[in-house]
Amino acid sequence: MCGIVAFTGTSPTVPVLLNGLRRLEYRGYDSAGLALQTGDGSLEIIKRAGKVAELEQILEETGKAHTSADDSGTKPALGEKDTPGAANTPFSQATTGIGHTRWATHGVPSEANAHPQHDCSGSIAVVHNGIIENYAILRAELQGRGHRFVSQTDTEVVAHLIEEEYAAAHEDLVLAVRATVARLSGSFALAVCHASEPGLLVVTRNDSPLVVGKTKTGAIAASDTPALIEYTREVYYLDDRDLAVLHENGTLHFFDPAGSAIVPTPVTIEWDLEDAERGGYPDFMLKEIHEQPRVVKDTIAGRYSAATGRISFEELALSPRELKHIERVIIVACGTSYHAGLIGRDLMETWARLPVETAVASEFRYRNPLVTPKTLVIAISQSGETADTLEAVKLARLAGAHVLAITNVVGSRITREANTVLYIKAHLEIAVAATKSFLAQVALLTLFALYLAQERGQLESGAVGEVYAAMEQLPRQIAGVLEDTASIISCASECGNAQTALFIGRGVGATICYEGALKLKEISYVHAEAFAAGEIKHGPIALINPEGLTDPQVQTPVVAMACKSATYDKMLSNIEEVLARGAKVIAVATAGDTRIAELTGHVIFIPEVPECLSPLVASVPLQLFARHIALMHGANVDQPRNLAKSVTVE
Numbered sequence: 001m002c003g004i005v006a007f008t009g010t011s012p013t014v015p016v017l018l019n020g021l022r023r024l025e026y027r028g029y030d031s032a033g034l035a036l037q038t039g040d041g042s043l044e045i046i047k048r049a050g051k052v053a054e055l056e057q058i059l060e061e062t063g064k065a066h067t068s069a070d071d072s073g074t075k076p077a078l079g080e081k082d083t084p085g086a087a088n089t090p091f092s093q094a095t096t097g098i099g100h101t102r103w104a105t106h107g108v109p110s111e112a113n114a115h116p117q118h119d120c121s122g123s124i125a126v127v128h129n130g131i132i133e134n135y136a137i138l139r140a141e142l143q144g145r146g147h148r149f150v151s152q153t154d155t156e157v158v159a160h161l162i163e164e165e166y167a168a169a170h171e172d173l174v175l176a177v178r179a180t181v182a183r184l185s186g187s188f189a190l191a192v193c194h195a196s197e198p199g200l201l202v203v204t205r206n207d208s209p210l211v212v213g214k215t216k217t218g219a220i221a222a223s224d225t226p227a228l229i230e231y232t233r234e235v236y237y238l239d240d241r242d243l244a245v246l247h248e249n250g251t252l253h254f255f256d257p258a259g260s261a262i263v264p265t266p267v268t269i270e271w272d273l274e275d276a277e278r279g280g281y282p283d284f285m286l287k288e289i290h291e292q293p294r295v296v297k298d299t300i301a302g303r304y305s306a307a308t309g310r311i312s313f314e315e316l317a318l319s320p321r322e323l324k325h326i327e328r329v330i331i332v333a334c335g336t337s338y339h340a341g342l343i344g345r346d347l348m349e350t351w352a353r354l355p356v357e358t359a360v361a362s363e364f365r366y367r368n369p370l371v372t373p374k375t376l377v378i379a380i381s382q383s384g385e386t387a388d389t390l391e392a393v394k395l396a397r398l399a400g401a402h403v404l405a406i407t408n409v410v411g412s413r414i415t416r417e418a419n420t421v422l423y424i425k426a427h428l429e430i431a432v433a434a435t436k437s438f439l440a441q442v443a444l445l446t447l448f449a450l451y452l453a454q455e456r457g458q459l460e461s462g463a464v465g466e467v468y469a470a471m472e473q474l475p476r477q478i479a480g481v482l483e484d485t486a487s488i489i490s491c492a493s494e495c496g497n498a499q500t501a502l503f504i505g506r507g508v509g510a511t512i513c514y515e516g517a518l519k520l521k522e523i524s525y526v527h528a529e530a531f532a533a534g535e536i537k538h539g540p541i542a543l544i545n546p547e548g549l550t551d552p553q554v555q556t557p558v559v560a561m562a563c564k565s566a567t568y569d570k571m572l573s574n575i576e577e578v579l580a581r582g583a584k585v586i587a588v589a590t591a592g593d594t595r596i597a598e599l600t601g602h603v604i605f606i607p608e609v610p611e612c613l614s615p616l617v618a619s620v621p622l623q624l625f626a627r628h629i630a631l632m633h634g635a636n637v638d639q640p641r642n643l644a645k646s647v648t649v650e
């Protein structure tokens, strides 16, 4: 969704802002803009509907671009006066500014609605992520007092409020922002600059992420760490309604909502710049798919002791006694994380013999769910910022449940809301369609299910050790799938013209299908639905085009999970049923299976793994299958239309 970058220092800010905005592109957006202090008490705002590249082009064409993103510490020539913010500083040399990528909520994507937004005088510029829920009342009040609005955004009220508060606070921007924030409800991350406050930026947040750091030549703030990883690995996370003041000499001051100075603890970003780069791959999605052997290895590493035969989760803030007294587990999540939750549910129920439910987070809080202090709520979110999941977490906490968060992002909101946090080791995931984070979530949930069973006395250490030993083989097996993709590509090529595709499976195979169908629809825009194979005869089988019986060109593709499992024979019957109605069956099957090859010529073989671990291998060809079809359609696999990487609105 929206992205914020703000920089003040002694080096040009344009390259830092543009570079940061490019790094945030993966989150999904529809317009972009910058506001810079260009001296003589003025701000210059340049914004456009469209991509950051279009904004850059305008800057190039108007001579406002600065070509280097180097934050090397060398002070540039600033023209006649070399004081940042001094009179007549060219845009390209300005050293204080804010930038934004907008994902439209209030008002269409347009230049007027793009951020930065400004006050009546054009002296105050604001960029904002989130939604100001009381904006309509504030806007009416401000208009009543004579303020002129030029956009349809909720954000614009912030600029006008600061304008009023700045005058009331005797031109103290920090006080003005604090007073403004006190009047806002909803979610926001804000960065503010004022034409008459050279070298100064004020940032704040509520229910929307914001990180701050020092660089070699100044201070930087951003809504997400990829925007600042190039300049610093040590960052500060703000708590709700805290304020940070960034000075051009790199000094940072932090204040709580009451205005008292605070000293937050810095957090070191664990991943590298390499994670934010494509590293020779044509797209991030492919790179991230190929990282999966490493991700699974890192996520399971160190969790099992061969000496004791036990799994450990030392960070869990639940005693063995409390674990024994849990009566129920509810997993809440959205999208791909929800699918990981479905797999976790089956494993926990099977091994720990506990009732487990997986709920779509956006529905959970509206159905008056049964949550008690004896419920363990597991909230899964790659980003840790998904609003629906966070709301479910809040509800669970209010009901007295212990909330265990599984996330990929250190310092994300979910890590502050939950009682316990378990991190997957996926590192930064850039492609909107989740791949490596899904495998990491499933790997962690598998271990956690084993742990729960072990602690509740439902699984012997021998059985735990056996599963763990099989898990240790997974990185090699996943790598095997990635090395030999010919059958995946050829099956995908068979489906290039399809308007719709069905995915069928049984047991965990059905869940793998839900995720496979989601991948296909989100990146290729081909309609795809997944069904429990036993259910197709109750309706979905009607979707198969009977003309496929005589014309292979119009056959409806049916992707069938047909790996060796307890329901293998039944699955073969379901495959026969769809073949008999003219479907083109793409089967994912266990290496060495000869029966499947008698039914269809389109088979993707994967290594044999225990059924409980099959999602960790069988999901991989479906990711590549979806990607290949998307590429055949000319789609941007990293940034699919209409989607955002982290969805911070409900």
Ligand code: G6P
Pocket (backbone or CB within 6 Å): 334, 335, 336, 337, 380, 381, 382, 383, 384, 385, 386, 389, 432, 433, 434, 643, 644, 645, 646, 647
């Ligand atoms: C968005 C993304 C999905 C993701 C879902 C949940 O819709 O496009 O890929 O699965 O959010 O995200 P989370 O960060 O909570 O796992």
